[in-house]
Amino acid sequence: MGQMMLVVSDTSPLTALLQIGRADLLPILFDSVVIPPAVEKELLRFHSALPTYLLVRSARRREVVEQLERQLDDGEAEAIALAEESHADYLLIDEKRGRSLAESRGVQVVGLLGVLLMAKKSGQLPVLGEIIAELESRAGFFVSSEVRRTILAAAGEM
Numbered sequence: 001m002g003q004m005m006l007v008v009s010d011t012s013p014l015t016a017l018l019q020i021g022r023a024d025l026l027p028i029l030f031d032s033v034v035i036p037p038a039v040e041k042e043l044l045r046f047h048s049a050l051p052t053y054l055l056v057r058s059a060r061r062r063e064v065v066e067q068l069e070r071q072l073d074d075g076e077a078e079a080i081a082l083a084e085e086s087h088a089d090y091l092l093i094d095e096k097r098g099r100s101l102a103e104s105r106g107v108q109v110v111g112l113l114g115v116l117l118m119a120k121k122s123g124q125l126p127v128l129g130e131i132i133a134e135l136e137s138r139a140g141f142f143v144s145s146e147v148r149r150t151i152l153a154a155a156g157e158m
Contacts, residue, residue: 004031008083009092011042013112019139027053036078128155
């Protein structure tokens with residue numbers, strides 16, 4: 001094994017994985033999957049039980065969270081602040097504004113499709129196309145045809 005991989009996640013990628021029953025992929029790819037309290041709260045509104053591997057941690061720097069909350073929802077703001085101060089390998093987030101704000105702060109971001117591509121490349125997912133179709137039909141996850149082509153080409157499924 002390489003170094004320990006830490007990912008901090010926002011709400012929507014986790015919700016999508018839970019909806020299609022594939023939340024098991026995250027602990028296979030990452031040693032630690034951390035969420036802030038606001039994300040835990042958002043998840044518990046829609047899911048009765050959360051995966052036991054999720055670690056809930058608060059960002060220590062409240063002023064950073066408050067600054068980010070002026071532009072983002074609580075979950076995104078806390079997730080970015082937490083990823084930043086814990087030097088996470090990745091922040092798992094799909095929302096455009098959150099992603100660009102995180103990137104502007106030097107946080108490495110990955111979206112749900114990027115994580116699925118990692119899973120495919122590491123042999124954890126046999127077929128990426130099926131999972132994308134499931135995300136669209138069961139989790140209401142939108143994938144543009146351009147993004148689908150790019151991801152499936154990268155996965156060797158074109």
